[in-house]
Ligand SMILES: Nc1ncnc2c1ncn2[C@@H]1O[C@H](COP(=O)(O)OP(=O)(O)OP(=O)(O)O)[C@@H](O)[C@H]1O
């Protein structure tokens with residue numbers, strides 16, 4: 001191997017009960033480069049990275065790091081060698097402060113062996129300042145937004161001064177502004193000779209930041225190519241194993257009467273006077289920057305948090321929604337943005353997680369109709385190309401994207417009138433993503449009304465009949481499909497738009 005390789009992994013195989021997660025794969029990462037690792041949900045990306053940091057021990061394979069053959073048996077050892085990782089599933093200690101979380105397990109000690117809190121906070125402040133991340137080190141983790149939690153995780157991984165940093169879908173919870181910020185940080189790291197393994201499903205990001213790209217499919221290495229020598233379509237073909245032409249299969253649906261009308265929705269200090277209509281057959285995209293208040297608007301409508309003022313009308317009737325239960329009774333369903341906190345029931349099976357919201361549709365004289373349930377599960381599995389050894393598998397053991405597919409299924413199965421999807425395709429691979437888009441289109445054609453929050457502009461532009469832009473807790477603009485351009489949306493999202501009529 002050349003001197004300029006930081007990492008060489010060879011012949012790595014790792015099996016779990018019922019799944020060959022990695023099958024004789026290899027990966028070579030050059031010093032000071034960004035190496036993108038791509039592939040569909042369940043392809044084995046996270047597993048290979050967990051092998052690299054010693055979380056999983058492979059049945060076979062060799063790892064050469066900084067020119068030396070190594071055996072990596074646990075994450076502490078990996079850290080000491082100079083490998084750190086930002087995990088796909090964030091799991092900060094909710095009651096710790098930002099500083100405590102960053103220095104967990106390596107707190108600076110002062111006199112008498114006591115933790116030197118002052119130094120810890122000062123060091124954290126320096127680290128965050130160096131990275132231009134604007135968060136107070138004393139904030140308690142659970143009070144941070146998902147995006148800021150992600151930024152803290154990024155800072156933490158960088159604080160180890162590693163030679164190799166693994167980023168497993170680091171931008172899944174942040175929007176364009178923070179992505180740009182992260183990319184600046186990555187470029188500085190590269191200049192210092194640090195190598196980055198970057199896992200993402202987002203094509204734009206790959207072509208912006210990656211030097212080399214490796215594609216996995218079903219636990220196998222398919223190809224490694226320089227980013228300059230490939231393009232979007234060939235990457236998709238390598239990942240999916242077939243051509244995929246129509247990325248946003250939005251079909252025309254006839255748009256009917258207003259089913260949901262929101263008037264002057266207000267939560268003091270957070271949401272201000274938000275009004276909009278949602279019609280039958282319509283997909284309303286909700287765009288905005290991180291922290292703009294998109295999720296907060298939805299939380300108000302769905303009864304997750306109390307509102308201070310405003311009215312909600314469903315099919316023309318004024319309704320009071322005090323809890324999600326009220327919302328569901330009114331025919332609404334919500335796929336939340338934070339699947340770990342509010343979605344996935346980790347210890348339950350894939351089947352239970354999928355069926356839990358719609359069980360009453362599968363009961364007959366008080367008995368669960370197991371046959372129909374199993375048929376439904378099987379159909380959903382095929383429809384979303386769900387990768388799981390069985391429906392009895394504990395959901396926590398599925399890959400990140402496959403967990404998300406189960407949640408999407410859960411809410412589709414409730415057959416709601418009004419479906420609210422907060423970042424529905426986050427972490428989902430291209431194939432399944434277009435499948436979910438196709439389902440959304442179909443539901444709209446069947447007369448459902450859909451609200452889709454998304455931080456991916458191409459998704460907003462591709463799927464929405466109208467786009468509602470939230471800026472600073474207010475309506476920054478509303479655009480019809482033909483006026484919804486990237487420029488108009490960005491302008492409204494940054495508070496420079498002209499307020500269109502609602
Ligand atoms: N601890 C585990 N126990 C059992 N099966 C597992 C475990 N971890 C991963 N798997 C399985 O191994 C396969 C590869 O999963 P992995 O998490 O590496 O996929 P991935 O490429 O990271 O996918 P995604 O894009 O969805 O994150 C999947 O089929 C997954 O269900």
Ligand SMILES: [Mg+2]
Nearest residue numbers: 046088399400
């Ligand atoms: Mg993964």
